[in-house]
Amino acid sequence: MIKSGVTAPEGFRASGVACGLKKNGNLDLAMVVSDKTAAAAGIFTANVVKGHSLKWTMEKVKSGAARAVVINSGCANACLGERGDADAASMAAYASGFIGCEPDLVLLGSTGVIGFPLDMKKIKAGIRKAYDSLSYEGGSLASKAIMTTDTYPKEAAGTFMIGDKTVTIGGMAKGSGMIHPNMATMISVITTDIAINPELLKKALKTAADSSFNRISVDGDTSVCDKVIILANGMAGNTVIDKEGPEYDAFLSVLLEVSESLAKMLAKDGEGATKLVEIRVKNCSDRESAHLILNAIAKSPLVKTAIFGQDANWGRIFTAAGYSGAKFDPDKVDIFIGDLLVCRNGTGLCFDEDKAAELLKKDEVVITLDFKDGSIDDRIWTCDFSYDYVRINGSYRS
Amino acid sequence: MIKSGVTAPEGFRASGVACGLKKNGNLDLAMVVSDKTAAAAGIFTANVVKGHSLKWTMEKVKSGAARAVVINSGCANACLGERGDADAASMAAYASGFIGCEPDLVLLGSTGVIGFPLDMKKIKAGIRKAYDSLSYEGGSLASKAIMTTDTYPKEAAGTFMIGDKTVTIGGMAKGSGMIHPNMATMISVITTDIAINPELLKKALKTAADSSFNRISVDGDTSVCDKVIILANGMAGNTVIDKEGPEYDAFLSVLLEVSESLAKMLAKDGEGATKLVEIRVKNCSDRESAHLILNAIAKSPLVKTAIFGQDANWGRIFTAAGYSGAKFDPDKVDIFIGDLLVCRNGTGLCFDEDKAAELLKKDEVVITLDFKDGSIDDRIWTCDFSYDYVRINGSYRS
Numbered sequence: 042m043i044k045s046g047v048t049a050p051e052g053f054r055a056s057g058v059a060c061g062l063k064k065n066g067n068l069d070l071a072m073v074v075s076d077k078t079a080a081a082a083g084i085f086t087a088n089v090v091k092g093h094s095l096k097w098t099m100e101k102v103k104s105g106a107a108r109a110v111v112i113n114s115g116c117a118n119a120c121l122g123e124r125g126d127a128d129a130a131s132m133a134a135y136a137s138g139f140i141g142c143e144p145d146l147v148l149l150g151s152t153g154v155i156g157f158p159l160d161m162k163k164i165k166a167g168i169r170k171a172y173d174s175l176s177y178e179g180g181s182l183a184s185k186a187i188m189t190t191d192t193y194p195k196e197a198a199g200t201f202m203i204g205d206k207t208v209t210i211g212g213m214a215k216g217s218g219m220i221h222p223n224m225a226t227m228i229s230v231i232t233t234d235i236a237i238n239p240e241l242l243k244k245a246l247k248t249a250a251d252s253s254f255n256r257i258s259v260d261g262d263t264s265v266c267d268k269v270i271i272l273a274n275g276m277a278g279n280t281v282i283d284k285e286g287p288e289y290d291a292f293l294s295v296l297l298e299v300s301e302s303l304a305k306m307l308a309k310d311g312e313g314a315t316k317l318v319e320i321r322v323k324n325c326s327d328r329e330s331a332h333l334i335l336n337a338i339a340k341s342p343l344v345k346t347a348i349f350g351q352d353a354n355w356g357r358i359f360t361a362a363g364y365s366g367a368k369f370d371p372d373k374v375d376i377f378i379g380d381l382l383v384c385r386n387g388t389g390l391c392f393d394e395d396k397a398a399e400l401l402k403k404d405e406v407v408i409t410l411d412f413k414d415g416s417i418d419d420r421i422w423t424c425d426f427s428y429d430y431v432r433i434n435g436s437y438r439s
Numbered sequence: 440m441i442k443s444g445v446t447a448p449e450g451f452r453a454s455g456v457a458c459g460l461k462k463n464g465n466l467d468l469a470m471v472v473s474d475k476t477a478a479a480a481g482i483f484t485a486n487v488v489k490g491h492s493l494k495w496t497m498e499k500v501k502s503g504a505a506r507a508v509v510i511n512s513g514c515a516n517a518c519l520g521e522r523g524d525a526d527a528a529s530m531a532a533y534a535s536g537f538i539g540c541e542p543d544l545v546l547l548g549s550t551g552v553i554g555f556p557l558d559m560k561k562i563k564a565g566i567r568k569a570y571d572s573l574s575y576e577g578g579s580l581a582s583k584a585i586m587t588t589d590t591y592p593k594e595a596a597g598t599f600m601i602g603d604k605t606v607t608i609g610g611m612a613k614g615s616g617m618i619h620p621n622m623a624t625m626i627s628v629i630t631t632d633i634a635i636n637p638e639l640l641k642k643a644l645k646t647a648a649d650s651s652f653n654r655i656s657v658d659g660d661t662s663v664c665d666k667v668i669i670l671a672n673g674m675a676g677n678t679v680i681d682k683e684g685p686e687y688d689a690f691l692s693v694l695l696e697v698s699e700s701l702a703k704m705l706a707k708d709g710e711g712a713t714k715l716v717e718i719r720v721k722n723c724s725d726r727e728s729a730h731l732i733l734n735a736i737a738k739s740p741l742v743k744t745a746i747f748g749q750d751a752n753w754g755r756i757f758t759a760a761g762y763s764g765a766k767f768d769p770d771k772v773d774i775f776i777g778d779l780l781v782c783r784n785g786t787g788l789c790f791d792e793d794k795a796a797e798l799l800k801k802d803e804v805v806i807t808l809d810f811k812d813g814s815i816d817d818r819i820w821t822c823d824f825s826y827d828y829v830r831i832n833g834s835y836r837s
Binding site: 343 | 484485486487488489515517518519520552553554555740741744745747748750752753754755757758760761762765766767769770781782784785786787824825826828829830832833
């Protein structure tokens with residue numbers, strides 16, 4: 042086991058402070074700073090509506106370089122017209138003054154309620170405080186400061202060798218409602234000390250996100266502020282990776298592991314969730330059908346409430362597959378809860394209800410559909426749907 | 440006001456009885472019989488998975504004629520292989536023996552849990568009892584017998600003149616979960632004494648359903664048993680309508696009214712709902728975008744829980760429009776809660792929160808988005824998302 046989170050790799054300091062954006066006094070501003078300018082890449086929400094801090098970051102990361110990321114929780118800085126853009130620019134400029142870099146090298150994130158402006162006095166005080174408390178052990182404080190309705194902070198890290206150089210990848214993520222492919226009310230920052238060119242870094246990030254962050258769903262909603270950012274500062278000392286090959290593959294493989302652990306933590310901490318649910322499809326005819334089916338099941342409130350109620354109501358799972366828009370032969374489908382076959386060739390079986398209830402009581406539930414119609418396997422992570430989801434989201438702003 | 444429900448038109452008898460399919464002893468089998476063979480048409484679920492009773496009805500209604508409809512609640516007769524098809528056929532045959540018609544003229548509906556076989560002994564006893572209690576005032580008992588998680592029966596009727604002949608349209612519907620375009624766990628039977636040819640009857644039904652039953656959403660789930668059936672027995676005595684024109688238009692207009700009232704009752708009685716929510720879009724660029732936006736907002740658990748919590752969190756409405764897949768300029772969008780403007784040109788306003796809370800407290804809430812981008816207006820009805828939705832669906836089978 043290695044040190045977790047964004048300060049696990051060489052040459053990254055971080056901090057998390059409270060500047061009063063959250064009424065309850067919790068940490069609400071995080072800063073991550075690389076000792077050297079890092080190669081940078083990002084992936085952003087597919088939502089047509091985009092927050093102002095997100096727009097700043099989308100624009101600036103195009104250069105492929107960044108020094109720092111500043112993220113506030115408690116306010117999304119979204120839907121505020123020109124004022125929102127000006128506030129984002131001034132947030133970056135203010136932070137860059139302390140760090141000693143161009144404002145364009147400061148990436149931003151804002152998460153929280155939409156339509157209320159940032160309190161820039163608080164933001165500036167927060168940035169000053171966050172800069173003063175930067176440390177090489179600050180990753181876990183930063184991971185706490187980006188939380189909104191999350192019930193616990195999410196951090197992960199992994200390591201591998203390139204020749205005699207140890208390369209480390211660390212990451213943090215937040216988000217538990219409005220979670221759905223592609224991108225959710227999630228923000229994730231991943232740091233690494235590998236030396237790699239920005240194009241390959243972006244490619245690796247996209248590949249890793251597609252099978253991790255883009256494979257989780259809490260409620261089918263995607264937000265206006267979602268992003269994953271990666272900074273690679275080269276301080277591991279390896280020769281810069283500028284083409285695909287074994288070194289790139291090793292990097293990608295650990296990046297996948299880190300992204301997948303963060304993604305599963307997000308799904309498991311879904312608002313009000315009592316369990317992590319993995320939906321698997323096997324032997325689908327094509328990738329598009331697999332996606333449609335996984336998304337429909339993972340989004341279905343009827344499936345998710347049944348799992349909350351530990352009710353082996355597989356008819357709802359089959360029904361969701363049926364309306365997903367994917368074409369398949371219903372008379373060929375097998376459905377499993379855990380390893381228990383409950384429906385064979387589209388026909389319900391007299392299965393052991395006690396065993397099903399036992400399987401559904403666990404913290405992690407796996408549901409599998411076998412379409413016997415091709416060779417595509419895929420999976421998505423989601424969670425169940427409880428009273429607490431309604432409580433949390435019926436009173437979020439108040 | 441006229442007599443409501445499926446026995447409102449001339450020459451239709453109906454009944455609703457309890458045959459033990461529902462454990463609590465409630466009514467669970469409905470029969471509607473026309474005195475004469477009627478022109479018939481139907482609209483069916485788009486789900487790939489289809490129940491056996493539904494498949495029977497889809498096949499038989501192709502003839503354009505029917506005498507009766509038999510519907511049971513408590514069991515969906517779905518996902519049961521050959522046995523399910525055989526049970527459907529035997530249900531129709533048994534009923535046809537009492538009615539004195541070909542089995543092919545008996546349409547069927549089954550609604551309830553998927554994957555458990557029909558108890559044919561109970562079904563047969565129920566059919567016998569239902570036949571014995573048929574009456575020209577039986578519509579409201581029938582509407583009770585098709586209920587599943589509905590909290591109240593749904594009936595409507597309307598009337599108009601063709602020359603000196605009074606034409607009546609009556610209908611009943613059931614459904615409150617798994618409700619979404621196109622078709623939901625809803626079943627509706629509409630009767631009319633108009634004389635009309637089956638092709639025009641089908642066309643009118645499709646037109647009416649598209650702007651009523653296909654414009655409601657409770658949870659985005661659509662079931663394997665959804666259908667709307669219409670029977671027209673000609674007993675009003677008008678000359679058979681065999682082309683479009685003023686008489687067809689008059690019929691369509693009242694059919695629309697009846698369908699729309701039933702559809703709104705379904706949305707308002709959504710599982711756990713505390714209010715009816717009408718989402719309107721104005722000045723959209725095209726029909727497809729309008730649909731995508733309406734569906735995304737009406738399905739969003741975040742929007743629906745906020746409305747349950749009477750929280751004017753319009754950012755979630757805007758966000759849902761943004762991820763709907765429709766293209767629009769976010770900087771042109773106005774959003775209204777009731778008649779209160781909360782967001783102008785994509786930018787949040789300092790609106791009167793007390794007035795917003797007042798509007799959200801009402802039984803019926805209207806939300807309007809103006810895209811200022813074309814001339815398409817459209818609307819959808821949905822409901823809010825409460826603790827009770829989770830309670831009802833976490834324990835449905837148990």
